[in-house]
Amino acid sequence: MADENRFEAIQAVVDRVTSWQDGATEGTVAEELRKGAGETGVDLSDEEIAKLADVIEDKHGAVDAREVLGG
Template sequence: MTDSNQSPLTDEQITAVQGVVDRVNSYQETAPEGTVESHLRGGLGEAGIELTDDQVAALTHEIEANGSADASQVLR
């Protein structure tokens, strides 16, 4: 699911993304719509990880639909 203009993510980057996803997962059930994506983007920025809009949307969808996301599965 990576954009052809972006290099594949390293294992370290996937681990950092998963940390952000786990943090967002912890409060997503009570979050207003749009909050999950906003917090994902903020956490990714803090971690210095840039994802495409499609990748962020895929992670957001997984979190909102399933209550969690496995970054390695969603992003690879």
């Protein structure tokens, strides 16, 4: 169940960043993902941040964190 809670928290961060980051640079997206993860107490590796940021940049829409991170 802890894994489920982790992905719910990550998805909330991804949704928040995605909703207002359209057109932002990858560095900004990654920074905001780190900030959001810190606020929710979720640990994300640099690799996870990079994967999520890449998809947010490319997709410009809804992003499924579980799908991106393979969970």
